Amino acid sequence: MCRTDQAHEPSEEREGDAADAAFTSLLEDSAEELYDQAPCGYLSTLMDGTIAKINKTLLDWLGLERSQVLGRKRFTDLLTVGGKLYHETHFAPLLQMRGEVSGIALDLKADKQRMPVLVTSKVKVSEDGEPLLIRTSIFDARDRRAYEAELLRGRQAAEEARRQAEADRERLQEALAVLQQNLLPSELPAIPGLETGSYYHTASPVQLGGDFYDLFPLGSDRWAFFLGDVCGKGPRAAAVTSLTRYTLRAAALHDPDPVTVLTTLNTVLHERYTSGDPRYCTAIFGLLEPDNDHFNVHLASGGHPSALIQRADGTAEYLPTPGGMLIGILPHPEFRTTRTQLLPGDTLLLYTDGLTEARIGPERELYGDDALRAFAAGQPPVGPQALITALTALIAGFGDGLDDDTALLALGVPAAFPASVPAPVSET
Template identity: 75%
Template sequence: MCRTAQNPERPDSEEEATDAVFSTLLEDTVEELYESAPCGYLSTLMDGTIAKVNETLLGWLGLTRGEVVGRKRFTDLLTVGGKLYHETHFAPLLRMQGEVGEIALELRTSDGRRLPVLVSSRVKTSGDGEPMLIRTTVFDARQRRAYENELLRERKAAEETQRQAEADRERLREALSVLQQSLLPATLPAVPGMEVASHYHTASVDRLGGDFYDLFPLDDRRWAFFLGDVCGKGPQAAAVTSLARYTLRAAALHDPDPVAALTTLNTVLHERFTGEDPRYCTAIFGVLEPDAASGATTVRIASGGHPPALVLRAEGRAEYLHTPGGLLVGILPDPQFISAGTALRPGDTLLLYTDGLTEARIGARRELYGEEALRTFAAGHAQGGPHGLVTALRKLLAGFGDGLDDDTALLALGVTHPVSVQESTI
């Protein structure tokens, strides 16, 4: 009645089954629990001689109790490496601290296999504090070792993948560098009476830029030059760059007038890249005509949406040669390009550049570098000639760091000072 009153909905058969389970558990003695525990137990004397060991550990080792108790020390169960680690680390810690928790060791089974385990030991003392024996618990670490090995394999595989990716990236960089160089003249020709210098600064080794320049003879007295910047990056921009460069060279040989050359390039780009993927560029095209009698060189340029050329005078002045109103090349079918001209005298330099230079971000406020800053900087290097100017600009570009996010092309053309008879003999 008492049971029914406490739980009237619980059938007597269920209670009886539960009682049977508890009865079975009570039948397990402490010794049986010790012998069949899921981990290994052993007790050793202070010299390491095994005094007691459970069936679980014996089963792992493939040994009998008679082969172990009183006949072996704990270190006899270890591999050579495990024994060395026990003697140099585990045992000293145990003597100093009285206990050591979960140290990784390796046991040696009867058939010579290695058994990875985690070992915890504690020194049992008598009532007066004297050490009596060492009780050790051994946990099977095979699954843990397998997991660690799997992690190690995955880590090595990830590292190999990363190394392969870096190698692929380096090969891509080399290919991009070779392709980029193929879009530029290998060397600039020597122009009588003039000094020329150029530089191409790559903002990112992983991106193919679209800046280009060239210098070449038209006949025995005139030279053509151009510098431009294709919209966009990558292979598509490279294709436009190659087309623009060879179109301008061909156009100049047909009609060297700067406006005519840009008009021809515009026609080619507009007809080739119409539709949903228009391609265009900015460009300056010019013609040099040295005058041996005066020592000056006449320059005639036309611009299509490009930053203005900068003229540096020998005495240190710097002024822009503006061509206002010049439209981007390739946008409209019939654009209007504006030309301008000047004379370069001995010591003067003409600088062409792409907007990666003037649009660099500087300072804490990430402000544009700008044309005025460039004019001031270039004026301070006007007397260095084209090579001195380009060298200074290279250092300037390198100093922009991550503020420079676009490629920059530089082309400087200067008239040299005539060499006197006395100077030529020195």
């Protein structure tokens, strides 16, 4: 038996050697086939760029036969003009310095059209460090380029949309500014013996405010004035503002009594807005009548902050109108009235609550009525326009603490005698 086993040993060894050789041959064929049919392009070039080996995938991209390429073309011959320029000025110097370059975007002349690719090259060196050849992998980047192009188009579309939105926003602001101006008098009328001043602060450039004021003649040497605040902002508030202004004017021409005028406004708002979308406002309406060197004032308030008087002696006081109800809420509200005189050097100030409800200081506290009175008392009593100018600077100092629209209307009698009354002649 031992002899039999020994007899078979040489034969088994020969069979094993044959199997190893076949397996090795199979591996070599598989590796070559994998190289040639790989999903990306491969090529090897001499150090001068001459192509020594190239796979079928890359040949198919190029639309060339192997015989047209091997030993006949250099790698740069496969590139577009722009790709060749970039290779010579950037790719090749980097490869020479580093020995390897990865993921560089180039363009091939692929079958008579440009084909975007990503190129990675590495220099193979000998055992003694001498460069032998360059192995290059080329990946199809058409999908990536299409994706990048789509991103670029999307970015450009977004930028165009942003520019269009900005242009639309500017047009909207212009339109709103024109509309806002139409809700206010373009200028206050000149009244003999009276000085006037006004200011309007818009909290938002893209929303119509609801504050309003006006000053207009009633005939027979009488003048009417009003100032108020419609609840809300935007087009609906602007519609109420417009209705309120014209209602007050029409009512005053019919019967100028302040309570009657506010009552008429209340009836209009209550009847029109009680169902579904209630709208209301606060307002002060007053009458001015000249009397020698001063003006008599008769006013009524509906839920509005009290008017303030800066006196000629440097003091400041509110004209109390407590208990006046909001206009448009109830069918039969109560309105409060008061009377006073504007003497030479006095200024009557009407304002909306955006001023006194501004938030100031680190604690964001309300500015408040007391602060406004103290501010008015601290200003020299030199007329309505000077007081408005001072208040404008005050409002600007509130910054983002002033988050509501603010309207100001000031009426005052000059300290000097009015033009209709001759100044006394001093005796010499």
